[in-house]
Amino acid sequence: MTSNNKISLTTPRRTQELEYAYLTPDAAETGASPLVFLHEGLGSVTLWRNFPQELCNRLKRQGLAYSRYGYGASTPRPQNEPLPPDYLEREAADTLPAFLNALNIERPWLIGHSDGGTIALLAAAGAVLPLAGIVVIAPHYFVEEICLAGIERARQAFETSNLREKMARYHHDPDSVFYGWQQVWSDPARRDWNIAAELERIACPILAMQGSDDEYATLEQIEGIKRRAPQTQLYVVEQCGHFPHLTHSEQTIERIAAFIETIET
DSSP: OOOOEEEEEEOSSOEEEEEEEEEOOSSOOTTOOOEEEEOOTTOOTGGGTTHHHHHHHHHTOOEEEEOOTTSTTSOOOOTTOOOOTTHHHHIIIIIHHHHHHHTTOOSOEEEEETHHHHHHHHHHHHTSSOOSEEEEESOOSBOOHHHHHHHHHHHHHHHHSSHHHHHHTTOSOHHHHHHHHHHHHHOGGGTTOBOHHHHTTOOSOEEEEEETTOTTOOTHHHHHHHHHSTTOEEEEETTOOSOHHHHTHHHHHHHHHHHHHHHHO
């Protein structure tokens, strides 16, 4: 999925230009809540591949995806500006509401993967804007050793393989994207980070999905969400890693569609 759309957005911390893509199915249902896609820690609009468009087609509704500040073709983060430790919280409280308000997006479904899933959880907990519900794919609400080990493997790949060159196809500044993400999560001061208390404030419907063989997390990530937000429905994609929407796309789309259709019936 590619995008030529840009919007200039001012938040309490900066003015930024964000790339975004509208997703329009062949036959959209009038008045249906739109889908807003929130990408992962190394993601962008384009790195969602065909998944957002296919889900919008399946549900016959409009969609929207954007690249966060510093990602994809959005405003690059300056080399001397580290990714702040509370970047997920800032995105949920400031940038996401401002972005949706600027484009007149009302009562959307948030569809978030990994970091994007955590942003969706925080947005729902903060109740800054009305939501139809959220779908979180491989989210994280606390730090696990398996996550840190996965990030270390990614660092080694970035520095010794062609991962950097691959990322350069999708990000204006792949070094800023990668090291910003890697350094925040690898910081020993982050070991105690969690949003368990925030989960208890979520009132909207939640579908939490995860691969059974996620290389960055155990199933406690989604099971813990359900314990704190009992309205959550869980779905485990068997024999699947961290990217079920890419490796098990049809299965993931059907489960999300069934969940949303059931909630809205």
